[in-house]
Amino acid sequence: MHNKSPLIEVKNLKKYFDINVGMFRSKPLKAVDGVSFSINKGETLGLVGESGCGKTTVGRTILHLYTPTDGEIWYNGKQIKNKTDIREFRKKATMVFQDPYSSLDPRMTVSDIIGEPLDINKMYSSKKERRERILELMNHVGLNSEHASRYAHEFSGGQRQRIGIARSLAVNPDFIVCDEPVSALDVSIQAQVINMFEDLQQKLGLTYLFIAHDLLVVRHISDRIAVMYLGKIVELADAAEIYERPLHPYSKALLSAVPVPDPKLARTNNRIMLSGDIPSPLNAPSGCPFRTRCEYATEQCALEPPEFKQVSKGHFVACHKVEEINS
Amino acid sequence: MKNKPFSMQVNLDDFIPASPEDKEYLSKMRPSSTFFKDGVKRLLKNKVAATSAFFIIVITISSILIPFFWPYEYEEMLGVTQGGFVDSSYSNLKPFEYGETEQQKIENGEKVFPHIFGTDNHGRDYFIRVVYGTRISLAVGFFASIIVLLLGVTIGSVAGYFGEKIDLIIMRIVDIIYSLPDMLVIILLSVVLKQTLNLEGTFLQAIGGNIISMLIVFGLLYWVSMSRLIRGQILSLREQEYILSAKANGAKASRIIRKHLIPNCISVVIISTCLQIPNAIFTESFLSFMGLGVNAPMPSLGSLASDALNGIYSYPHRLVIPAIVICLIVLSLNLFGDGLRDAFDPKLKH
Numbered sequence: 001m002h003n004k005s006p007l008i009e010v011k012n013l014k015k016y017f018d019i020n021v022g023m024f025r026s027k028p029l030k031a032v033d034g035v036s037f038s039i040n041k042g043e044t045l046g047l048v049g050e051s052g053c054g055k056t057t058v059g060r061t062i063l064h065l066y067t068p069t070d071g072e073i074w075y076n077g078k079q080i081k082n083k084t085d086i087r088e089f090r091k092k093a094t095m096v097f098q099d100p101y102s103s104l105d106p107r108m109t110v111s112d113i114i115g116e117p118l119d120i121n122k123m124y125s126s127k128k129e130r131r132e133r134i135l136e137l138m139n140h141v142g143l144n145s146e147h148a149s150r151y152a153h154e155f156s157g158g159q160r161q162r163i164g165i166a167r168s169l170a171v172n173p174d175f176i177v178c179d180e181p182v183s184a185l186d187v188s189i190q191a192q193v194i195n196m197f198e199d200l201q202q203k204l205g206l207t208y209l210f211i212a213h214d215l216l217v218v219r220h221i222s223d224r225i226a227v228m229y230l231g232k233i234v235e236l237a238d239a240a241e242i243y244e245r246p247l248h249p250y251s252k253a254l255l256s257a258v259p260v261p262d263p264k265l266a267r268t269n270n271r272i273m274l275s276g277d278i279p280s281p282l283n284a285p286s287g288c289p290f291r292t293r294c295e296y297a298t299e300q301c302a303l304e305p306p307e308f309k310q311v312s313k314g315h316f317v318a319c320h321k322v323e324e325i326n327s
Numbered sequence: 328m329k330n331k332p333f334s335m336q337v338n339l340d341d342f343i344p345a346s347p348e349d350k351e352y353l354s355k356m357r358p359s360s361t362f363f364k365d366g367v368k369r370l371l372k373n374k375v376a377a378t379s380a381f382f383i384i385v386i387t388i389s390s391i392l393i394p395f396f397w398p399y400e401y402e403e404m405l406g407v408t409q410g411g412f413v414d415s416s417y418s419n420l421k422p423f424e425y426g427e428t429e430q431q432k433i434e435n436g437e438k439v440f441p442h443i444f445g446t447d448n449h450g451r452d453y454f455i456r457v458v459y460g461t462r463i464s465l466a467v468g469f470f471a472s473i474i475v476l477l478l479g480v481t482i483g484s485v486a487g488y489f490g491e492k493i494d495l496i497i498m499r500i501v502d503i504i505y506s507l508p509d510m511l512v513i514i515l516l517s518v519v520l521k522q523t524l525n526l527e528g529t530f531l532q533a534i535g536g537n538i539i540s541m542l543i544v545f546g547l548l549y550w551v552s553m554s555r556l557i558r559g560q561i562l563s564l565r566e567q568e569y570i571l572s573a574k575a576n577g578a579k580a581s582r583i584i585r586k587h588l589i590p591n592c593i594s595v596v597i598i599s600t601c602l603q604i605p606n607a608i609f610t611e612s613f614l615s616f617m618g619l620g621v622n623a624p625m626p627s628l629g630s631l632a633s634d635a636l637n638g639i640y641s642y643p644h645r646l647v648i649p650a651i652v653i654c655l656i657v658l659s660l661n662l663f664g665d666g667l668r669d670a671f672d673p674k675l676k677h
């Protein structure tokens with residue numbers, strides 16, 4: 001379905017935030033610490049991990065909403081470096097936000113919200129053209145044209161998310177960062193919105209970076225999945241592969257936590273319980289970030305960070321013990 | 328079906344399928360109501376605020392229109408005719424009294440427009456002077472608040488949006504201005520500006536350098552509280568995701584401030600502007616009372632009150648009238664501002 005040329009390449013991306021500790025001292029909070037991946041044209045990469053692991057920061061840093069501390073972002077074989085690149089890149093890469101309530105300006109009508117990217121990039125020559133484009137976008141996401149002159153607070157969560165999606169489609173992007181776009185919606189609406197994402201991908205040939213913590217949703221929509229833990233990607237593989245044969249101990253634990261909609265099966269399911277909490281990214285453990293909660297951890301794990309290496313075709317894992325654990 | 332008390336039985340009536348009418352009702356689109364319309368509705372329901380608004384409108388319109396058809400001028404000394412003697416019978420008239428020549432006219436059957444509030448010690452019709460005074464006071468209050476509004480909103484939103492160093496610098500300047508005693512600065516500046524501003528021959532001369540300097544001083548001093556207010560609002564608004572979304576679409580700072588941030592704190596802006604007007608009117612009256620206000624013969628409510636002090640035992644109405652007008656204006660503006668806040672501040676919504 002999709003060809004193999006990468007649309008987005010992220011190389012060793014880092015984003016540290018300076019957090020004030022004490023009066024004049026600040027400490028880097030390593031929200032994203034050396035993340036590399038690529039997304040092919042027309043593909044969906046799912047990014048999962050528990051809250052606070054840096055998923056959202058990855059998405060926002062790719063779009064340069066946060067200035068990356070280090071690392072490279074390549075789009076279509078061209079590195080995004082200076083302001084002109086960023087400006088051009090933003091016409092091709094947009095974002096759908098998590099919270100459908102705060103992501104729409106309460107003082108704007110739907111047509112102004114959707115038309116905003118058009119206004120900013122001056123992508124129309126007449127009022128009529130603008131209006132037609134907005135109606136076309138609303139049609140794409142299943143909104144009624146009568147909705148155009150209404151305000152965001154008059155809509156339900158699902159409809160608001162559709163408005164957000166229409167806005168992200170306005171500039172005709174190739175790439176959309178979906179930052180937990182369905183986690184604020186209830187399940188029946190989630191299905192609608194997810195299906196709409198898939199329809200749009202087929203119709204418009206979009207590429208997604210799909211950030212979520214709902215593993216079932218991610219499995220449904222993604223071609224490949226990356227698992228993040230404490231600012232690092234610990235495992236990256238095809239969606240089916242990672243669900244059937246997770247290699248990293250963290251992915252195993254994470255996937256065993258997926259709720260099974262069958263009580264009988266759920267009772268027999270061996271859930272891997274992790275002890276302890278996710279460490280603060282302010283004092284991340286040395287070596288492998290997961291070692292504090294990993295039952296296989298040895299001294300080597302504390303000393304050197306594991307290499308992110310390919311174990312089978314397209315399946316990358318960052319773990320010293322991967323062979324031992326999975327043999 | 329009747330439920331037994333304390334039974335856990337479900338009431339089956341709750342599970343009857345919706346009739347077509349019910350469905351129709353739920354899917355019907357209600358007319359779109361904006362935040363602004365809601366606010367105006369709430370404002371009109373508030374009787375005190377609506378009455379105050381009515382008062383303000385009446386006072387404003389009459390202070391603008393009455394001078395056009397009133398037969399007397401504010402600087403016209405009625406007892407003085409060109410080349411003739413000064414007719415002192417026109418000075419210090421009580422309400423509804425007439426000067427000597429007017430008395431004769433009335434006896435001859437001619438109609439003479441009454442001096443509703445009498446005249447002052449120069450024989451000038453007092454009513455028209457009060458009207459002009461109101462005009463000046465309102466104009467000062469209004470323009471001063473506009474200056475405060477423009478400066479405060481611009482500086483406050485820049486400080487709030489850019490944050491960090493810019494914010495720090497602006498807020499320290501604000502702190503410094505806050506720590507200056509207002510009245511002292513106003514008095515000093517109006518004295519200095521009176522000397523330095525050269526208004527001879529310009530249309531501003533009639534209003535006088537004092538008023539201009541007062542406006543400048545207002546602009547310089549009172550934007551601080553407004554800008555603090557706006558900054559606080561914007562600090563919380565800029566964390567919203569729609570701001571991030573605008574940034575992701577490549578919006579520039581000016582666009583984000585204009586299109587997203589200011590519209591979202593407009594209610595706070597309107598309310599605090601409205602409460603700023605009486606403040607300015609008070610200061611103007613006070614300064615005029617001190618003799619630092621408008622240039623004679625132009626009256627303002629404060630200077631009228633100040634002039635009236637000389638004859639307070641004989642003509643107390645000359646002090647009482649401008650004082651009542653000031654009170655009415657300030658009171659109704661304050662009540663209206665309160666009403667606006669109740670109607671538009673979402674945090675106070677019940």
